[in-house]
Amino acid sequence: MDPMHPEQPDPHPVPAPAPIPAPAPQVAVVVIGYNDRAHVGDAVRSALAQGPAVAEVIAVDDCSTDGSEALLARLAAGEPRLRVVRRKVNSGGCGSPRNTGIDAVTAPYVMFLDSDDVLPPGAVDALLTAAEAARADVAGGLCVRRELPSEREQPWQAPLYTEHTVLARPAQCPRLVHDTLCVNKLYRTDFLREHGIRFPEGRFLYEDIVFTARVLATGPRIALVPDRVYVWQVRRSAERLSLSLDRGHVDNWAARVEACALAYDILLGAGQKELARAARAKFLDHEVRMYARELGLRDAPYRRAWWARTQEHLARYDAADWELNPAAPGRLIGRVVLESPEPRDLPRLRELASRPARLLPPYARAADGTPVWSPGLPQVSLAPLLTRPVPTLPLAVDAELRPRARASVLRLRLHELYGRVAEADPREVDVEWHAREDDRTRGRTTVALTPSGADTTDSTDSTDSTPTTDSADTTDSTATIDSADTVGSWTAEVPVDLAGLGSGTWDLRLTLRFADGGEREATAHALAGAGRLRRRAVPSAVHGVLLVQPYATHSGALAVRVATGPGGVLRVLRGRLRRLLH
Numbered sequence: 295m296d297p298m299h300p301e302q303p304d305p306h307p308v309p310a311p312a313p314i315p316a317p318a319p320q321v322a323v324v325v326i327g328y329n330d331r332a333h334v335g336d337a338v339r340s341a342l343a344q345g346p347a348v349a350e351v352i353a354v355d356d357c358s359t360d361g362s363e364a365l366l367a368r369l370a371a372g373e374p375r376l377r378v379v380r381r382k383v384n385s386g387g388c389g390s391p392r393n394t395g396i397d398a399v400t401a402p403y404v405m406f407l408d409s410d411d412v413l414p415p416g417a418v419d420a421l422l423t424a425a426e427a428a429r430a431d432v433a434g435g436l437c438v439r440r441e442l443p444s445e446r447e448q449p450w451q452a453p454l455y456t457e458h459t460v461l462a463r464p465a466q467c468p469r470l471v472h473d474t475l476c477v478n479k480l481y482r483t484d485f486l487r488e489h490g491i492r493f494p495e496g497r498f499l500y501e502d503i504v505f506t507a508r509v510l511a512t513g514p515r516i517a518l519v520p521d522r523v524y525v526w527q528v529r530r531s532a533e534r535l536s537l538s539l540d541r542g543h544v545d546n547w548a549a550r551v552e553a554c555a556l557a558y559d560i561l562l563g564a565g566q567k568e569l570a571r572a573a574r575a576k577f578l579d580h581e582v583r584m585y586a587r588e589l590g591l592r593d594a595p596y597r598r599a600w601w602a603r604t605q606e607h608l609a610r611y612d613a614a615d616w617e618l619n620p621a622a623p624g625r626l627i628g629r630v631v632l633e634s635p636e637p638r639d640l641p642r643l644r645e646l647a648s649r650p651a652r653l654l655p656p657y658a659r660a661a662d663g664t665p666v667w668s669p670g671l672p673q674v675s676l677a678p679l680l681t682r683p684v685p686t687l688p689l690a691v692d693a694e695l696r697p698r699a700r701a702s703v704l705r706l707r708l709h710e711l712y713g714r715v716a717e718a719d720p721r722e723v724d725v726e727w728h729a730r731e732d733d734r735t736r737g738r739t740t741v742a743l744t745p746s747g748a749d750t751t752d753s754t755d756s757t758d759s760t761p762t763t764d765s766a767d768t769t770d771s772t773a774t775i776d777s778a779d780t781v782g783s784w785t786a787e788v789p790v791d792l793a794g795l796g797s798g799t800w801d802l803r804l805t806l807r808f809a810d811g812g813e814r815e816a817t818a819h820a821l822a823g824a825g826r827l828r829r830r831a832v833p834s835a836v837h838g839v840l841l842v843q844p845y846a847t848h849s850g851a852l853a854v855r856v857a858t859g860p861g862g863v864l865r866v867l868r869g870r871l872r873r874l875l876h
Contacts (some may be wrong), residue, residue, distance in 0.1 A: 298765035319349035320402045321418050321480065326388060327409025328356040331365055333527075338369055338376065340412035349401040351376045354391040357384040364410075389493030389501035392476075396492065399483050404476045412525045420521035421480035427508060428460040431485040431514035431661070435523030438751075440527050445730045450475065450526065459518040466570035471510065472580065474557075476502040478524040480536055485674060496507030499549035505816065507573070511564035541588065544599040549606050574615050577607075578624030586627050586647040587849045590640050597637040608632045621678035623651040623688060629674045630667060632685045641850065648849035650816050651688035653679075656812045664713045679711065684718040685814045687711060693722075693818030694826055695840040695853040697792060699833045704788040706818060708743060708806065716782060719809035724787050730799035730853070737791060742820035743784040743806075791834040797858045802851065820846035834858070 323341040327334040327366045329641060334353070340350045353376060363380055369375040379398055384389060393408055407413060424500065425433035436455040438447045449455075451473040464470050476493075485491075491499045491508045540546060554577045561570035582604065589597055608628050616625060623646050630643065645652040656666050660675075667674035679687060692707040708720060726738045804816045822826065829843040841857040857865065 302869045319346055321348050321422055322350045322352055322399040322401035322404045322412070322483070323348060323407055323418070324392060324399065324404060325351060325407045325409060326356065326391040326395065327353070327358065327362055328384060328391075329358045329360045329362065330409040331358070331360045334362055334409040334588065335365055335369060337407055337409050337412055340414075341407055342373060342375060344413060344418040345414065347422050350376060352395045352398050353378045354395045354398075354420075355380045356391045357381050362564075385495070386497030387494075387499065387501060389498055389505075390495050392493050392501075393495065396483075396486060403480050403481055404486070407482050407524075408477060410529070411477065412529050413523055415524035416521065418480070420519050420524055424458065424517040424519045425480055425482070426519040426587045429515065430460065430517040431482045431512075432479055432509060433519065434473065434479040435519045435521045437475055437524040437526055438522055439526045439528055442527055446730070446732060447525075447572075450478075455518055455520050457518075457520055460750045461518070463513045464516060465566065465568050467515075468568055470516070470782050471506075471557075471561075471573045472570055472576050474500075474503045474506045475524075475526075476505050476871060477526070479508070485512075497662075498553075499546065500553035502525045502562070503550075503553040503557050507560040509713075510569055511560050511566055513564075513566070541585065542592075544592075544596050544603070547585055547600055548603055549616070551603055554581060555607060557844055571615065573621075573623075574611060575618055578628050579622060580624075582631075583624050583647040584625055585648075586643050587736070589637070590644055591848065598642070601631060601637045604628075604703050621676075621682045623647060625666075626653075626674070626676070630671060633671055633673050638670075644848075645690070645819060646688060648817065649850060650814075652690045652817070652850070653688040653711065654690050654819060659712075662871050666822045676754070678711070678716065684714055684808065685812045687714060687814070689710055689715065689806065689814055689816060691806075691816055691818040692821050693802060694854065695790065695844040695854055697830050697832045697840075697844070702790040702792050702832070704790050704802075706786045706788065706804070707746075708784040709845040710782050715784070718812065720784050721809055723786055724805035724806045724807070726803045726805075727790075727795055727800040727854075728803055730801060736795050736800070739788060741786045741788050743786050746783050746785045792832065792840055792842055792854075792856055793834045793858070795854075797855050797856055799853060799855050801847075801853045817849075817851040819850055820844065822846060 300381055320343075323344070325334065325337050325341060327337070336645075338351060338353055341348060351373075351645050355363050355366060363378070366376075370378050377398065379394055381391060381394060388408070395406070396404065403425065405413075405421070407416065419436055421433040424430065434455070436452065437450040439450055440447050451469075453621045454467070454469060454473055461467055461470075467710065467870050485487055489508075489512045491505070491512070493505045498504075554573065558570050561567075561573055572583065585600065589600065592600070598609075609629065611628075616629070619625065627646055630639065645654050656668070658666050658672070660666050660672050665676035668671040689711060690709040692709070694705045696703045696705070704725065706723065706725075708715065708723075710716060720743045722740055724738065724740050724743050727736045728734070729736070731778060802818055804818060806812075806814045806816055827844050827846065828842065832840045832842055834840045837858040839858060841855075843855040843857065845853055847853050
């Protein structure tokens with residue numbers, strides 16, 4: 295059982311519904327768009343292609359100026375199920391056009407689709423069949439995030455959608471608060487209207503967080519299906535990022551915090567105390583960790599504003615919020631933010647926010663021996679780490695890749711963590727490289743971990759110039775750091791066939807194995823400094839030459855870029871030249 299997401303009470307699995315004749319037209323799909331002429335046609339066509347279950351597609355144009363309205367009008371001329379509704383004034387957000395669509399719906403059920411996404415074949419049938427069979431107000435299915443142009447897909451909140459399930463009420467599965475998307479669900483239209491459930495109007499970012507809270511607050515009967523029902527297409531290279539991906543301004547964080555705070559108030563006000571508590575836990579585990587990973591990329595004014603806004607929000611949490619799974623990475627990060635008046639320890643927070651989490655040294659103790667965050671923040675206790683199962687601990691592994699002409703070598707070092715690692719007796723580590731573009735795997739091997747005694751490796755070196763500790767750690771304190779002569783580590787050296795990896799970006803994945811059969815999946819902290827992460831040209835018997843670039847990801851994990859042959863090297867150099875010139 296994952297302690298971050300414990301098993302939920304009584305979500306009863308049910309057999310998959312038996313095949314039935316094609317559903318009668320009962321579903322409206324509301325497609326919203328603004329200045330997205332390049333993609334809105336594909337979205338509309340994917341909705342119409344769902345088949346006879348779709349009674350109507352309502353395309354709401356939010357006062358576009360790029361010809362979207364004319365394109366939609368041409369599509370509607372040849373498709374009687376398509377209606378185009380043009381708003382007279384641009385709303386600045388997604389909530390108002392969706393509300394316009396709800397008002398226009400005449401079908402018994404409604405779904406929502408954004409102009410830059412698509413519905414996969416069979417999505418409407420899967421959700422409608424489940425909703426009718428369970429007499430549910432809401433039916434939800436699996437959403438996948440598709441990175442473009444690579445088309446790499448990642449499921450969103452997959453644990454919720456592993457089998458056909460019916461929930462008499464949302465409180466049976468508090469994890470529902472983690473899936474705040476509105477687009478991977480089918481809603482009974484009269485259910486929304488009877489309860490007055492609408493999206494926040496105007497330029498309100500993360501409107502779906504609030505909408506989902508309003509839905510769950512009413513206690514609807516919910517059906518869940520394992521089918522893929524929505525494809526969320528992520529175009530990070532787009533000229534204009536989607537609202538949820540544009541996190542470079544602190545206003546984005548303020549909007550997210552506002553939405554999460556409002557969602558909590560809605561759930562609590564409706565008497566859904568368990569869901570409200572789960573929503574606060576989700577804020578720490580999802581929102582705080584996601585933004586903490588990126589703090590090192592922001593300037594000082596952003597960091598200070600983010601820190602202050604987060605402190606203000608977390609000050610509303612009560613003791614019970616912090617007592618729930620106190621060793622969870624999000625809660626530890628939240629504690630540091632709440633207890634420190636200024637941003638601090640950003641590289642260490644970044645690594646703790648990664649998935650899987652890594653807690654880098656130094657490992658401090660209070661005068662009584664209790665593990666604490668640091669000498670400067672002894673009030674942030676790490677004592678819960680002493681009882682957390684070892685396979686769930688935020689274990690830190692350092693990694694250094696040394697590209698060589700004959701045999702490249704990967705060096706690994708697993709750090710002790712308050713005696714817990716030695717207690718578990720680590721024996722070996724599985725090493726594997728995953729292709730960023732398509733999840734291919736290469737170089738899988740297993741090597742023994744060797745105890746190495748004193749741990750003197752500096753895990754705090756980083757390309758992030760922010761110091762790991764601040765001046766508070768240099769003041770008098772009764773807290774101490776576990777010294778190198780009493781703390782051990784475990785090391786391994788792994789040969790790496792870079793030519794065998796081939797061209798692309800490769801992420802390092804590890805599985806630590808312990809004497810009792812337990813295991814822990816991990817990534818590794820990329821050691822920097824001393825030229826460790828510089829680009830190198832390496833002779834290759836297979837390709838002639840390799841261009842190899844070990845680097846640290848945004849979360850500090852080791853990855854490597856490889857270009858093969860003179861042609862690959864030339865493409866990299868041309869790309870670098872273009873970036874320098876522009």
